[in-house]
Amino acid sequence: MIEGKCLCGRIQYAVEGDIGEVSHCHCSMCQRIHGAAFGTYGAVPRENFRWLSGSDLVQVYQSSASMDRTFCSVCGSTLQAILNTEPDVLYLALGTINGDPKCRPSFHIFVGSKAPWYEITDDLPQHETWSYTE
Ligand SMILES: [Zn+2]
Numbered sequence: 001m002i003e004g005k006c007l008c009g010r011i012q013y014a015v016e017g018d019i020g021e022v023s024h025c026h027c028s029m030c031q032r033i034h035g036a037a038f039g040t041y042g043a044v045p046r047e048n049f050r051w052l053s054g055s056d057l058v059q060v061y062q063s064s065a066s067m068d069r070t071f072c073s074v075c076g077s078t079l080q081a082i083l084n085t086e087p088d089v090l091y092l093a094l095g096t097i098n099g100d101p102k103c104r105p106s107f108h109i110f111v112g113s114k115a116p117w118y119e120i121t122d123d124l125p126q127h128e129t130w131s132y133t134e
């Protein structure tokens, strides 16, 4: 069982099973919402995710027509990115997991909008936008 929490600790969650593919997302929205060069998210089947506490403090921000992002209304921690085009999966902000999530990044996405002040120095695959082609 993987568990995690926001910075203030009021919101806690649990994930059953393993985290799926992990991506570093370099899109401009992830840069802003994380205040960092990129956001790192792990894919989790929605049915495997549950709030343990503080679910009433979870706020939703719709960052684009297809994406909702959740965060703690007290401390502001980013928690999830949820695509309404993918009803079975959610993307969990990996930095909120307690301890070692036992998964490692698979690739970079949206490198087309990468921060000019950050250089990717690993050998993971880089995708201009999404990791799949439509
Ligand atoms: Zn919090």
Ligand SMILES: [Zn+2]
Binding pocket: 025, 026, 027, 028, 029, 030, 031, 039, 110
């Ligand atoms: Zn992004």
